Amino acid sequence: MSASPTTSWADIKREVIRRISERIWRPGDLIPGEQELAQEFGCARATVSKAMRELADAGLLERRRKAGTRIAINPVRKATLEIPLVRIDVEGRGSTYRHALLSREDVPPPAHVAARLQLDAATPMLHLCALHLADEQAFAYEDRWVNVAAVPEIADADLETLSANEWLIRNAAFLSGELTLSAAEASTEDAEVLGVAPGAAIFIVQRITWNATQPITLARLAYAPGYRMHTSI
Amino acid sequence: MSASPTTSWADIKREVIRRISERIWRPGDLIPGEQELAQEFGCARATVSKAMRELADAGLLERRRKAGTRIAINPVRKATLEIPLVRIDVEGRGSTYRHALLSREDVPPPAHVAARLQLDAATPMLHLCALHLADEQAFAYEDRWVNVAAVPEIADADLETLSANEWLIRNAAFLSGELTLSAAEASTEDAEVLGVAPGAAIFIVQRITWNATQPITLARLAYAPGYRMHTSI
DNA sequence: AAGTGGTCTAGACCACACC
């Protein structure tokens, strides 16, 4: 499109979105190839390519070599969740952050923890419980298991000053992880720590992180009632 | 790195990840510029650029023109949540999908719905309640408001055969949206429809979608207990 | 002012999937 000095990949992206939303191209349609579009838009093929790859990443297009590019039939929209440090999360809400280490024990993991991390039940682990506070109100209760072999330095770390959450991010670069979001009824322990009634509905985030070769940590974060995770699509 | 015929952007990405995880480059460090890295890896600057942009998108690097590229201090990891149709979600779990339309009314929206969608309280809207089932078990209860002006054809749509969820995706390309995840105690209505005890902890997904000019729909999905959202980082 | 990343080009070759 148009009379700008050059056509940018963002222009092309907008134009393709327009054609999809105005149903000029409909779900399932095969659209012209990169070469043809480059000619139409008067730009290099690489520019078209970048625009199309972005739209495919967003789930709006389906591309296959030789088969060409189609408008997705079931656009699986992808939402990007940002997973910040709890401290940053709290501060981002305009509150003052504090954390309290409730317990710290060197103990072997219970079976479900060992299984989840694919570790032997005899593996030495560090079990931490901590409370994250926002303006001195309970914000989230963290129950964490750390694979000591993956980060031996944690044995000497002062986790009262810097939370384990933060210490691990600074001292153990992780490469991959899993995130599970769910709702649960507060256990008596959750309830006591968070100051809510047992059975209250709380938002649970379970996180597992790995480095190149071994699991680093499994953390369960139980958020005080009212917590919402928000994102744009 | 290395003796391959050419160095690919994926090779560079891996090598940078290695340097971060082995702490050769530490959080906060300024790393060499694209030109210098291109020389080191023996490739074009564009190849380095693509690798670095991916790492920056993932939250591992922070890049600014003139200031250069640094290893992120607080790596805000980004998890990508895929938001499929409920039908696809159910079928992906190996169950048989069915849905039932419980109610359909043309009524003006309550204040909180109008406010959330930035619409006037007198705007004509369609209110739908539906149940999504997996193997004939309640899976999710959907409470949806549709802005009829945005998709007038919905007035004549048969939403018993095709769920509103699916009809809207096929007939109203949306451009942007918001997603809010939370935990809630089942209302008496939720409890009755889902067949759980009132007060049970349920996972709630609230979704708002927009086209270019106006809001299309607001949907609240209440999932039966046990539902988990899972993703990799 | 100057240096960084961001974008674009024109061309080439490759890998994969459909035929």
Add this chain to the structure above:
DNA sequence: GTGTGGTCTAGACCACTTC
């Protein structure tokens, strides 16, 4: 086979930000 998207190159200019 053959055509599509995926990648890479070498070079150029631009936009932003720090100095």
